Amino acid sequence: MTAKCFDILLAALQTNPVFQNDSNLPQMPVAAQLAIGLYHFGHYGNAISTTMVALWAGVAYGTV
Template sequence: NNPQLPVAIQLAIFLNHAVHYGNVISPEDVGQWAGVSVGSVINCSNHVMIALLDQHDTFICFPTPDSKDAKHAQQFVESRSCPEWRNGIFAIDGSAINLYEKPGHYGESFYDRKSNYSLNC
């Protein structure tokens, strides 16, 4: 029956927890860093994630095919890569997206030069 922590503190706890994914940091470590209990770390993380996901549809959307943004993206993709990809939605730039853990199937094939399991886009 305690009041919630201020939003700025909840966000700081969430960001500290989120930036150290995997087994790098535990909720206990974040709690010690922030001076709060493990339950508060979990609650803060949940509250911030709910707030972010609540805004998902407001800020994340695909452009309509006839929009100015879509036309600009098509021109950019066509100028930088093969013309066949101009109608795609997602860009391909060679970035690596880190995976949370080693995939179960063919896991070693996802291991990169930076010692991470990742997908190359």
């Protein structure tokens, strides 16, 4: 995915209510959530695990 396509997709998703939170705990930025999701979706089977995605993204295993 090109950076331009990522930005267009991010702009389309950013205002979706699923990314809004009334909690005292802030959500991860939408751009980071999107990047992690796309990275995970781009791999399948034994090629990827949530641990590998977490290591790639620099986030906790439970975050993925």
